[in-house]
Amino acid sequence: MSSRIDVSIEHRNVPEPPGKQHPNTCPECQSHYRDDELEAALWVCPHCGHHFPMRARARVASLVDQGTFVEEAAELRSEDPLQFFDLRPYTERLAEAEMKTGLGEAMVIGHASIEGTSCELAVMDFSFMGGSMGSVVGEKFSRACDSAAERGVPLVSVTASGGARMQEGILSLMQLPKTVCAVEDLHDAGQALISVMTHPTTAGVLASFASLGDVIVAEPGALVAFTGPRVVQQTTREKLPEDFGLAEQNLRFGHIDAIVPRPELKPYVSRLLRLFARNGD
Amino acid sequence: MSSRIDVSIEHRNVPEPPGKQHPNTCPECQSHYRDDELEAALWVCPHCGHHFPMRARARVASLVDQGTFVEEAAELRSEDPLQFFDLRPYTERLAEAEMKTGLGEAMVIGHASIEGTSCELAVMDFSFMGGSMGSVVGEKFSRACDSAAERGVPLVSVTASGGARMQEGILSLMQLPKTVCAVEDLHDAGQALISVMTHPTTAGVLASFASLGDVIVAEPGALVAFTGPRVVQQTTREKLPEDFGLAEQNLRFGHIDAIVPRPELKPYVSRLLRLFARNGD
C-alpha cells in the first residue's frame, strides 16, 4: 500500500527548506543583500531577478496608493474545533505563528485604491503556518468578496499557500467550497476577481478561489501546482520536466494569463482595475 | 503556397471510391450478399460486422415503430442562388441526385414513435450529393428542431455527410450557425438532441448540430472527423494512427458517448428517449 501513502501527501508543497542559507541570500545567484536593499527592490534580486517571498503587509504597501489601505476583519482568530494535538497542540502553533509574524492569520484583507481606482484586497502570508487555509483564511476571503460586492469594486487576491490546515481537519477542506461560493456570489454581484499567484500557490488555495480569477497572473518562478514536484516525484518515480509546476509551465499549458514581474505588478493590476470598473453604470 | 492549397481541401471527406467493387461486397471481408440478405441484416455484414451505408428511408424504417413516421417539409428544394456552374450546372446535379435517390434533398425529417415514445427525426442520406449540407438540409434540420420543441419531444438526428455544398458557396457555410441556433432554441424549449453519427460524419455537419447532441453516439467504424485522413495526410505528411478519425478514436479521445452497433441502435435510442421524456411535467 505504499502508493496509498504517497498519493495522500498532497497538501504540503512547502518549498525545500533553504538549509542554513541566510534568508537574504539569493538562492539562484547567491548574492547577499541587506534588509533595506531587498526592501527597496521589492524583494526581487537586483542581480538575477529571483523573487524572494514577500510578507503580506509589504505586499499591500507595494500595491496600494499610500495611506489608502483600511484593514478589515483583523480580529478574527482560529478556534481549535478538534482539540488537535500532534507533537504539539494546535493552539500553541497558532500562538507561535502570531508571535512570529505579527499577524492574526495567514491572510490580510481590506479595501484600498490602486493608482486611484478602488478595490478590495485579500493577501496571503506564507510565514503564517505556510499560508495554510483554515477557517479564518476562508472566512476572511469570504468577507473580502462581500465587501467588494457591497462597494461595487473588484477584488484582488494575492496567494501564497503550501497546503491545508491539517489541524482543522475536514473544516480545512470545507474552505474550498466556501471560498468558491464566495467568488460566485461576487460574480453574481457583477464584480471581478483578479488573482495574483505568488510562490507557492498550491493545494486547496489553487483548487478553489485562486483558480477562479477572471484574470490570473503569476510571479516569475512561482510554484503553481495542486501537488508539488516532490510528492509527484515520490509517487510517479518519473523524471520531472525542468520547470514542472512553475508559473512558466502553467502559462505554456494555458492555466494562467500572464507572468508579471513584481515591479510591473502595480501598473498591471491598475490597468485591469480600470478595465473591470463598471462601464458607466 | 502548396500548404495553402492542401489546407483548404477540408470539405470533401468522401470515403475512397470502392473502385469496381460491387456495393453489396463487404470491403472488410469480401463477403458478397444479395440485396434482401443485406436488408434483413440492417446492412451489417453478417460475417464481419462491417456497417454498410444505409439509406435515409431504410434508416427511418429501422428505427421507428411501423407506420408511425410522418414526413415533414418533403417539398423543400434547393435554389441556385449563385447560378453555380463548374463542369456542370448545380441545377443539373440536383436533378440528377433526386432522380438517383428518390429524395428531394440529403435529409429527411418527420415525427414518429420509437418503442412507443414520441420523437422527431432528422436523417441524412449520403447518396444525395455526398450528404453535403446546403440551404435545404439546414432548413429541414431547423424545422425539425421547431417541430420537436412544439411537440415537446426529443429530436434524434442521424448524420452522414462528406462535406459542404460548395455550389451554394457561403450560404452552405451559413448552415452551420443556422443549425447551431436551431439546437439552442430546441434546448431553450427544454428538449434534447440525440445525435447518431454514421459513416461519414465530417466537416460542417460535425462542426455544427451533430456535435451538440446531449448524447452523441456513433456506429462502429464510422469516420467522424472535421477533416478526413486523406487531406490530413496530404497536409501534414505524417503517418496517421491506424484508427485516425474513426468512431473508436473519437470515443477514446472523449468526443462521443458510445459506439452502438446498428442492431442495438433502436433499443438504445428508445432508452434515451425514455430518459429525456419530461419528468412528469
Added chain:
Amino acid sequence: MATDHELHLRDRLTRLRSLNLLGGVRLSGELEKLQRQLDRIQTAPTDEEIWRSVELARHQDRPYTLDYVERLLDDWVELHGDRGRADDAALVVGLGKFNGRTIALLGNQKGRDIKERTHRNFGMAYPEGYRKAMRLMELADRHRFPLVSLVDIPGAYPGVAAEQHGQGGAIARAQALMSRLDVPTVACVIGEGGSGGAIATALADKVLMQENAIYTVISPEGCAAILWRDAAEAKKAAAAFKPDAVHCLELGVIDGIVPEPEGGAHTDPDQSAKLLGESLEEALEELESVPADDLKRRRRAKFRSLGVYA
C-alpha cells in the same frame, strides 16, 4: 465517551433549535433528522472505531459506484468523454431512472482487480474526469435532472499529467459549477472522501456519508507523515483529525448519515444499496419542493457558513 459524544450532538441540536436561521440557510426537517440520527447512534466513535471506519471505507470488497447504479437505477446509460481530450474511467457519469424520475449520476469508480484498478487509476480522476463530470452537471442543469454524486476517491492524483492538464483549476471550476446549478443536488461519500478530489464533486445541497465512510482533507498516512514524520502513525492522525461520519455531522460538514449493514457495506451490498437508495430518495424529495433560486442561495449559504473561528 459515548455519553460525551451524545452530549455533543444534543448540544448541537439545542443550538440549532435556538438559532435564528438566517435566510433559510438550514433546510426544514434538519432538526428532526438530527434527532433521528441521535436516537440511532448508541455509542460514539472511539479512536479504535474511527480506525475501523478507515479500514471499512477502504475495504476491497466495499461496493463502488457502479454496484449501486446497478441496484438503484433503471435504464442506466453511461456517458463518456470530456469532449476535449479523453474519457477518464476513474469517474463514471450517466443518466438513469431513480424511483421513476430521470437523474444524472456521477461517481468515482475504483477497480476490483489489479487490471481494472490501473485502468480506473484507483478512482482518482484526472482533470479530464472532472471535466467529464462538469459536462454531466451542465446536462443535468439543461434538462432539470436532479444530480446525484457518489464520492469515493483516496485523494486528487499526484501525477505529472494531472498537474500539466490543470488539476487545481479543474477542481475549482467543478465546484464553481456545482454552486451555480439550478437543480437539486445530493452527494454521498460512499468510501473515501479524499481532499480536493472529493470536494470537486461534493458541493451539493445535501451532503451525506455512509456510516463507515471517511471524509478527509488529507489521508491519515499523509497527515502522519507530515506532522508525526512517520506514515505509520496514521491511526494516531486519524484519531486526531476525526474523519468519521459522526464527527463530520457534528462539525456541520454533512447533513446526514446513511446507515450500513452490520459489519460494513461490503457484507451485504443489496442491503447497502437499499439503505443508500432510501436516503437519496428522502433527500431528493425534500429538495424537489424547493424553488431553484432558493436551492442555489441556500446551497451557497450553507458552504459559506462552514468553519469555526472567533
Added chain:
Amino acid sequence: MATDHELHLRDRLTRLRSLNLLGGVRLSGELEKLQRQLDRIQTAPTDEEIWRSVELARHQDRPYTLDYVERLLDDWVELHGDRGRADDAALVVGLGKFNGRTIALLGNQKGRDIKERTHRNFGMAYPEGYRKAMRLMELADRHRFPLVSLVDIPGAYPGVAAEQHGQGGAIARAQALMSRLDVPTVACVIGEGGSGGAIATALADKVLMQENAIYTVISPEGCAAILWRDAAEAKKAAAAFKPDAVHCLELGVIDGIVPEPEGGAHTDPDQSAKLLGESLEEALEELESVPADDLKRRRRAKFRSLGVYA
C-alpha cells in the same frame, strides 16, 4: 455588370422595404445602411475584381488583428490559455478600452515572418484556440463587455492533433456559446474568412466584412481541386462561388461592408484602422440600445433565416 449588380442591391433594398419584418428580425437602420452601401459602391465586382479581393485578403502586408488592437484600443491586456491544455497563439484574446468602454476582443493572428507564421500556425487555431475564445466569451458575458471578433483564418486546420482534440466539436460549441451571449457582439472579417474556422467566431449580432476581405465555405483552391480537379483553376472557382464582400452582402450573409483605403488595407494601416473603428463603433452603439433578450432572439433569428430554397 455594374448596373446589373446595383440592380441586385436595389432589388434587395426594395424587398427589405416591403418585407413584414417578423419579430424584429432585422435591426433598425438596416435600410438606411444598405442605401448608403449602395450609394458608395460604384461598380460591381467583376471576376477580375473578385480575384483581386482574394489576393488582397491574403496580402502579406495586410494588417492583422494585433495591428488593429494597437491602433484602436487603450489599456489592452492580452489574456492567455484555454485553462486546460495550451495557449494557442493563432487566436489572440484580451480586454481593452474602445472609445472609452471596455470590450472583449478576439481575433485570428497570422504571422509576419516565417518564424511567427509557424508559431501562430498561419492564424489557424487548434481546438485549444477555440476554447480560449470561448473563455473570453464567457468572461465578456459575465461582465457585460461587448464582444468584438476579428476573423482572419485561411480555414480550420487539417492536422492530426486538431482532429484528436476535437476540432469539429470545438467549432460547434464556440458557435453555440455565441448564440447564447447576452452582450452585443460584432464580428468583422478582416482578411480570409475560411470555412468552419471562421464561423466558429462569427456568430455575431452584426457581421461585417472589410471591402477586400473574402468569406468562403472552402478556399478557391480547394473548391477548384474538387470540382475542376485542378487547384490551379482557383480563379474560376472564386468567380463561381463569389466570396467577395458585395456578394456576401447581397446574399444577406453580412450586415455591412467596412471601406478600405484605395489600393487595399495594407497601403495605409492607420487609415484602415480608423475606418474599421468607425464601423465597429457604429455597430456597437446600435446594439447597445437593444435589450439582452432581444439581442439573442434577433441574433438567432437572423442566422436561422439564412439560406435560399423553394
